[in-house]
Amino acid sequence: MSSLPSLTVGYVPGGTPAKWARNWAQRHPQVPLQLCAVAAADAADAVRAGTVDAALLRLPVDTSGLAVIPLYEETxxxxxxxxxxxxxxxxxxxxxxxxxxxxxxxxxxxxxxxxxxxxxxxxxxxxxxxxxxxxxxxxxxxxxxxxxxxxxxxxxxxxxxxxxxPCPVALAVPEGPQSQLVEEFIGIVRGRKAGSSRGQAQPAPKRTAREKTLAKQAARAAAGKVARTPGRAHRGRR
Missing domain, CATH: 3.40.190.10 (Periplasmic binding protein-like II)
Structure with a gap:
């Protein structure tokens, strides 16, 4: 029997992930978010080892094997x-x-x-x-x-x-493709609104000028066929 999905986020001393955790609880109440305090020197290793799914840490650190998203700079x-x-x-x-x-x-x-x-x-x-x-x-x-x-x-x-x-703060996640849960958390950290995070349904791409022209031509052709059909039917009744 598989365990229920959850997300574990590490944070270094002084890190403040509480706001993100509240937003997560509102959007994904069925998926627990666990916050895990980690020492500044251990944060990057915790992500690489899989102890945490993501970590709020301070730069500079060894970021090999990690994807790092700069967030803000502390005074x-x-x-x-x-x-x-x-x-x-x-x-x-x-x-x-x-x-x-x-x-x-x-x-x-x-x-x-x-x-x-x-x-x-x-x-x-x-x-x-x-x-x-x-x-x-x-x-x-x-x-x-x-x-x-x-x-x-x-x-x-x-x-x-x-x-x-200043003292830079960043979010670190494993390098490479991310799980849906990690992508959702990245979206919250970056301030994306509910429903707009990666992994959600994306808006249809904008059509090119040629595609718009072809669509108009097809619409006019369809309208012409509709207009001609009643005429033929009327003549057939004479």
Whole structure:
């Protein structure tokens, strides 16, 4: 006996697939959508291994064997203690971080080769661990805005870095032909309206000018035959 169809979507920390999941539930209530949290470093592998059918992940990553659909770019921010000098401004620039002690966790996802600041020797294992060290005054932390919100706490705050590179977010699926369910989910992610996703009935292709001309000629010919038929019948009754 075959199992009921379902779709599993992975998402990295800070990812927000809830809206898509709600839209899916409205359009396909008979097909469960399971959301699966995955570490940023494991998201692409999870898709390749088939652990998830698709994954919301951050770029850059190794995308071999994957089809990647860019979605949006996150603002890069710096997290500091709430009473830090940088918290006095609404936004900062990279120059404001020159010489500032910074933390670079092992799961860092910000692709900024020349990031400002003075990295401390200790690299915390996770971003969550780094947040604890920021609160302790060890250093500042540069992250995508969604991670700053995810790990929000009253003694910390964050400020956008206006000249920092953004953090791209994408949807990754296995390379090659997609299942109907994956195509439907891609349609939701891309904002297609219900009934217009790939796999649904497509509108008839537009006719060429020649096809339109031939259709008109055929219509006129048919109309002429209809018009002549009653005439012949009338003459036959005389």
């Amino acid at each position: 890069t921010v710096v997290v500091v203690p709430a009473d830090h000098l940088l918290a006095a401004a609404d936004e900062i620039t990279a120059a404001d971080l020159v010489g500032e002690p910074t933390l670079v966790p092992l799961d860092d996802v910000v692709d900024w080769a020349d990031a400002p600041g003075a990295p401390v020797d200790h690299r915390p294992e996770t971003t969550a661990d780094a947040m604890e060290l920021v609160a302790a005054g060890v250093g500042a932390l540069i992250v995508p805005q969604s991670l700053a919100r995810l790990h929000h706490r009253k003694d910390l705050t964050y400020r956008p870095i206006t000249d920092a590179p």
